Every structure is written in structure tokens, then in C-alpha cells.
Amino acid sequence: MTSPIALDLTTDVADLTAALIDINSVSGNETVLADAVENALRTLPHLDVVRDGDAIVARTQLGRKERVILAGHLDTVPLPTAAGSRGTVPSAWDGTVLYGRGATDMKGGVAVQLALAAELTAPGRDVTYVFYDHEEVEASLSGLGRLARNHPQLLQGDFAILLEPTDGTVEGGCNGTARFEVGTVGQAAHSARAWMGINAIHAAAEILVRLRDHEPATVTVDGLEYRESLNAVKINGGTAGNVIPDGTTVEINYRFAPDKSPEDAELYVRNLLDGFTVVRTDAAAGARPGLNHPAAADFVAAVGAEPKPKYGWTDVARFSELGIPAVNFGPGDALLAHTDNEHVPAEAIRDCLAALRRWLAD
Template identity: 75%
Template sequence: MGLDLHADVAELTAALLDVESVSGNEGRIADLVAEALGALPHLKLWRDGDSIIARTDLGRAERVILAGHLDTVPLPTTEGARGTVPASWQADVLYGRGATDMKGGVAVQLALAAGLAEPNRDLTFVFYDHEEVEAELSGLGRLARRHRELLDADFGILLEPTDGVVEGGCNGTMRFEARSRGKAAHSARAWMGHNAIHDLAPILQRLSAYQPQTVSVEGLDYRESLNAVKIRGGIAGNVIPDQAVVEINYRFAPDKSIEQAEAVVFELLDGFEVVRTDAAPGARPGLDQPAAAAFVAAVGGEPKPKFGWTDVARLGQLGIPAVNFGPGDPLLAHSDDEHVSGQAVRDCLAALTRWLS
């Protein structure tokens, strides 16, 4: 059964949530989105893998990108977690993986695509895969490499969750691996070896003691974070491990370049074997740009910083000023009880409809 783009946008959100689309498994939801958009005669459609571009071509003086990713993080494993698949309702609150990050925003995109055959600006709708994984796999990055001309725009809106207020810019993100090396031995004769897992302790102590910064950039305060996010090591319960790795994630304010942020981690973990494995730069707010300032004035509210990394950074690299604006509390993203209120999704759709009508 296909998607009904003219249904209540909260019900459309529920339909999207019922389609599991963990990163790498976006095929089915991309098929449904492409099928639904393909039935709209006022849009021109392109598909690249599990990413989709749909555009109006009305000769308007301004073009706006409305972008959102189709994938989610993995489903929760905690017993009793409600942020899973399929979705469930409690009164007007919708629970499910991706409710805030970001199928509520994707539902708003789809409803706008169906409802605005004659918008006051030309629109480019972008739905893409692989946002929740390494930057090199990003569907939006792939579109920028292969179909750059289709992404030309004067302004961009990424429908990531912002609680219905504009969030400017975003923190950058990078990942590292810190490795320790030991000597394998039978655990009954541990003195013959050297335990690499134990050697991770001082790395973890430095990370635990580190005090993240809060950095003001163009009037918005960006909170940083630096954390161990995964540990691996050992091959069996009776073998002293000869290698161990701690994976580290640094979320850094957009005042820093990738090189400057990398230097923070290398300085903190000086003396250890550390390798950067992934990085994506942040984006400064840019709310003084005319298009962004006009949008803020139109939708109201006090702009906030975006603490998580989003593709406003990638749009900025393409020369497109962009902001985050979407339904749902961003603090609920990736949580075990991820949810969004139906009214929040409806309010976001109404605000964008007014601005584009």
C-alpha cells in the first residue's frame, strides 16, 4: 500500500514510521516516496540509489531546498522501549524510531510537495539515504557529486527536529580510534602476557576528566562534547587481549576547523596511538544572511544553536545558506522512547505552508 500524501500529516508520519529504514536499509521507504512523488504532475523527479530529488519549475525569482534524510539509527534494544517499529499512538503523541529524527520532518516535506502545486518560490525537495553513518556514505553528498546542478538554490531548510523554532548552524563532528597494544597469553598464566584492555584506563580517565567548552558563535552558544562511545578488544574468555580500541566522538563548535578540532583531541590524548577515522565540519549560524533573516521573521521564535551535526553544513559548503527547522524535540532523537506530537508536525506544516503560499 502506498503513501497518502493528502492525509493528516501526523498520520503520514505514522505511515513512514511503520517502514523500518535503519541506515543501509532505505530501499523500501525510498520506493514509497518515489512512487508517491511520481504521481504529482507539477514535479520533476530524479532518483539516485535511495536518494530522490523532486523540483518545481515555475520560473519563480527564488528557489528553496527542503531537505530530509530517510534513514534512522538502529532500533532500541532496551526491553519496553517505545521508540521502535511499528509506530504507536498515546493520545496525540506518536512513538517510533525516527519520530523526531526525522520522519516527522519528511512527512512535512511530502505534504508540502503534494499541497503546493503553485508555491510562491520554486521548490527542490531532497530525500536522501545514509545520514546517520559515516559522512563519506551520505546520500546528500553523493547527490552533490553527481547532480550538483539540481541542488542550486537561494536558501535551504533542513527539516531536522528543532521544536518548531529556527536552529542556526550546527556543531561539527569527528570520530577517532585510540588503540592500546599488549601481548597475548593464556589467562591462567596472565604474567606471561600484557593486557591491552587494562591499558585503555588512562585514556578513559582523560576523557572522563575533560571539561567540554561552550562557545559563542554569532550570538548563539554551542555546547561541545567529547566522549568514548564504544570499546572493543579481546578474542576469548581465556586469552589475555593483545589489542584494544576505544572509539571516540568529538562534537565541536563551528568556530573550529576540522584541523583545529583534531588538535584538541590529539593534545588531550598525547602519548597514545590515536587515529582520526571520520570528520564533518560544522556550520556557522549565518542568520544575518537576508534569506535566513527573512525566514526567521516569517516563522517567529528566538533562534537557537543546533548542537548535533546536520546537513546544513553540507549545504553551506555548496554555497547555499541554510537553517534547521522541523517538528519534534531534538533531545528525543535516538532515545529509547523517541516520540513527536501530532500537533507539532501539523504546526510545522502550517508555518511552512504560510511562508510558501
């Protein structure tokens, strides 16, 4: 049996990030990294450590008046395959910029969690550190969801911070997301005698026109402006090059503001596409910012930058479902996540660590 890879949690946090990137942890392949994280955390006597699958929870038990959760996922999206890609494994330095898969999403954030876990033996708030698997795949596989089912008591807290990349700015809440399939039905015929059939692909044109002409809303929720988007993301139809298609399906993704429930979002799409058959295939509620919670307000003040909305869906929504106000705050530019050139400046990781250290040590 191979011993877990040894992680030095006391090294410079940027170098720790590089060490994490060097451990391939594409979704479904997190075990080696989870072993390394668990092994490192179990050497810290001030933490209680529990493992569930490839998810690890480490907690202080100091009896503080407030408990904060710091959460991050261990997995990454698949490695790039294009020649010359720099966002791969192992990591590479270009001056003070670190390249590699997960540099922004989100091994920089995980490194910050680990550094804090090792350093803060007596923080001013009790802290729960959550490291989980399967974030980058379908929700049913989520390690955080599994922890919520198997160990809900371990996820109890007053406030949660998800260390997703935000360029060092607090991003409150997140948009919800829903997927729909909208179908059209035609009648098959030989394309040489097209008048004998009904072209289902042509019938889908009206769906696309309505989506093209749709004006996405910007919705203010608890002082933050969330931009919505509603788009066709895939279209399927046709059977052969000489057959008039008798069926077409347009797949739609709706990113909706956190003032709406998935049911509200579905009704909105159905009204827009009235006259067509609309089937909701997937949905996840968003999360309100929760910035009016005292702990959140205190954290925003400590960071010192104007908070922004999170447009994409993140696991702050899971914490919101648990009744825990949550924000996103982590190193790196989210626009670089999942790209072939994924990278993060070393100072961005150090600055994130310093901000959280100041706040938690208070």
C-alpha cells in the same frame, strides 16, 4: 511486480506521518518508501521529479528570484527489540500522540515536505524537495552525498532547511564530529608473574584521566553558543584472563564547534593527549549557523522563536560544503530520536507545516 503503496498527500499531515511510519524503512531498506514517495510526487504536474537510487528530488520551475531547499531522509535506525517498546512499526496512536520508529527522526518532517509539495503549486519562492536514503549509517553511503556527486545541479539553491526534529525551533548550523583511536603498548607476560610484563591497560589510565579532567568549551559562533564534548566511547585491550595485556586502544569522540575544521579538532586532541599515539579514524566538519543570510533571517522572523545551536551533526554540514546556508527546523523532540519510545504530538507536525506554509507562500 508490486505496485507502490499509495500515499494521500492531501490528508491531515499527522495521518500522513503515520502512513510513512507504517512503511518499514530501516537504513538499506528504503526502496518501498522511496517508491511510494516517487509515485505520489509524479502525480503533481507542477513538479519536475528525478530519482537516483532511493533518493528523490522534486522541484518547482517558476522563475522565482530565490530557491529554497527542503530536505529530509527516508531511513530510520533499526527497530527496537525490547518488550513493550512503542517506537516500532507499524505506528500507534495514544490520544493525539503518534508512536513509531521515525516519528521524530524524521518521518514527521518528511510528511511536512510531502504536504507542502502537494499544496503549494505556486509558492513565493522556488522550492526543491529532497528525500534521500542512508542518513543513519556511515557517511560514504549517504544518499544526499550521492546526489551531490551525481546531480549537483539539482542541489543548487539560496537557502536550505533540513527538517530534522527541533521541537519547532530554528537550530542553526551544527557541531562537527571526529573519532580517534589512542593506543598504548605494553609487554605480555603471565599474570602470575606480572612483574615480567608491562600492563597496557594500566597505561591507558592516563588517557582516561586527561579526558575525565578535560573542561569542554562553549564556543560562540555567529551569535549562537555551541557546547563541545570530548569523551572516551569505547576501550579494547587484553587477550586472556591470565595474560598481562600488551596493547590497548581507547576510542574517542570529539564534538567540536563549527569554528573549527577537522584538522583543528585533530590538533586539539593531539595536544591534549601529547605523549600518546593518536590516529584520526573519521571526521565530518560542522556548519556555521548562516543566520545572517537574508533568507535565513526572514525564516527565523517568520517562525518567531529565538534560534538555537544544533549540538549534534546533521546534513546541514553537507549543504554548507556546497556553499548553501542551512538550518534545522522540524517537528518533534530530538531527545526522543532513536529511543524505544519514539513519539511526536500531532499538533507539533501541524504547527511545523503551518510555519513553513506561511513562509513559502509569502
